[in-house]
Amino acid sequence: MKNLILITLGVVLASSCHKALSNMDDYFPVVNTLSATIQADGTMLIVGELESEGAAGIEYLGFCCGTMNEPEMLDRQLIAETFDGQYFSAVYSGFDPDSVYNFRSWATNGFGYVYGNVLSADNIIAAPVSPPCSLVLNKCDIGGGQPSANYYTVSAPANNFNTWEIIATTATGPVVKFIFGPELSTGVYTTVGHDSPGQGQVFVSFYSGFITGSLKAGSSVYVNTIESGVYDISVCDAPWDYNSATFYFNSRLKSPF
Numbered sequence: 001m002k003n004l005i006l007i008t009l010g011v012v013l014a015s016s017c018h019k020a021l022s023n024m025d026d027y028f029p030v031v032n033t034l035s036a037t038i039q040a041d042g043t044m045l046i047v048g049e050l051e052s053e054g055a056a057g058i059e060y061l062g063f064c065c066g067t068m069n070e071p072e073m074l075d076r077q078l079i080a081e082t083f084d085g086q087y088f089s090a091v092y093s094g095f096d097p098d099s100v101y102n103f104r105s106w107a108t109n110g111f112g113y114v115y116g117n118v119l120s121a122d123n124i125i126a127a128p129v130s131p132p133c134s135l136v137l138n139k140c141d142i143g144g145g146q147p148s149a150n151y152y153t154v155s156a157p158a159n160n161f162n163t164w165e166i167i168a169t170t171a172t173g174p175v176v177k178f179i180f181g182p183e184l185s186t187g188v189y190t191t192v193g194h195d196s197p198g199q200g201q202v203f204v205s206f207y208s209g210f211i212t213g214s215l216k217a218g219s220s221v222y223v224n225t226i227e228s229g230v231y232d233i234s235v236c237d238a239p240w241d242y243n244s245a246t247f248y249f250n251s252r253l254k255s256p257f
Contacts, residue, residue: 027055029107031116033063034087036103042126042185044092048080048105048116056110061088065103070118073106094183095124098228126186131222133236135252142174142240143247146208149173156229156256157184163197166233166255174208176251178233184223191219191238204235204249213240215249231255 021027030051037045046063061083066075080088088105095101101124105116141148149170157164157180164180180189181197189202193216197203202221205214219238223231234252241247 021055027109027111028114029054029058029109031061031105031107031114033103033105033116033119036119036121038121038124039091040127041187042093042095042124044095044101044103044121044124045089046078046092046103046105046119047087047089049087050083050085050107054109054111059108059110061105061107063090063092063103063105065092065101067099067101069102070115071102071104073113073115094185096228097123097125097225125225128224129186129188129222131220131234131236131252133234133250135234135236135250137232138253138257140168140170140174140176140251140253142206142208142211142213142249144211144242144245146173146211151253151257154253154255154257157231166253168251168253168255168257174206174211176204176206178221179203179205180223184231186225187223189221189223191215191217191221193217204238206249211242213242213247215240226254229256 032049034049035047039045050061061080063078064071064073064075078090081090082088100120100122102118102120104118107114138151139148140151149172151168152171154168155166157166162182164184166178168176179195179197180202181199189200192201192203195203215238222234226232232254235249238249239246240249
């Protein structure tokens with residue numbers, strides 16, 4: 001598909017000292033969408049090829065993406081992150097594993113813009129992650145001499161100001177709160193010491209009776225996507241401080257439960 005900019009091609013050619021090209025298509029770039037590959041972390045690496053710049057230098061190269069058959073330039077638009085003179089690429093994230101996504105390359109030059117072909121992908125999920133401990137599902141042990149407890153309710157992830165919150169409640173022990181950053185999917189997240197985590201981060205806090213605590217920064221939280229909106233979350237021997245002592249938190253849960 002070729003689209004002219006507002007100044008008509010005829011005016012441009014009339015003011016140019018170059019001979020007009022006989023084929024209108026020759027004024028525009030030519031691009032192909034070569035591959036759409038699922039990465040281990042659940043992102044998609046999209047690679048395109050620039051076959052021709054057309055009759056003017058390339059201004060921008062990139063991709064668009066969506067669940068519609070032919071996504072347009074502004075649909076989840078990404079400018080190419082790499083370009084070696086022929087091949088260009090970008091990485092997408094944030095997918096519903098139950099949806100089919102279509103990826104399309106595009107390019108612009110001084111005469112307008114063009115699209116490449118469309119590639120489709122479905123079941124876009126990350127490879128499972130393996131925690132270093134084997135824990136009983138829906139059980140929590142905060143350490144410090146406190147008895148382990150079974151979770152009896154675990155909320156579904158709730159979006160709250162660009163974070164995802166999960167609250168897990170036990171019958172006789174702690175209430176645990178997970179606050180993940182802007183995306184929640186399969187992967188290993190790093191704990192932080194504040195309740196505004198960024199990408200790939202999580203804040204874990206809890207209270208049990210008169211005890212209130214949160215995990216120290218730098219521990220790992222392992223998340224596996226069971227199905228769309230359902231997660232298996234494990235924490236192994238993550239330290240937290242209470243008064244002058246350090247204790248270790250272990251938990252595995254299914255959200256929602």
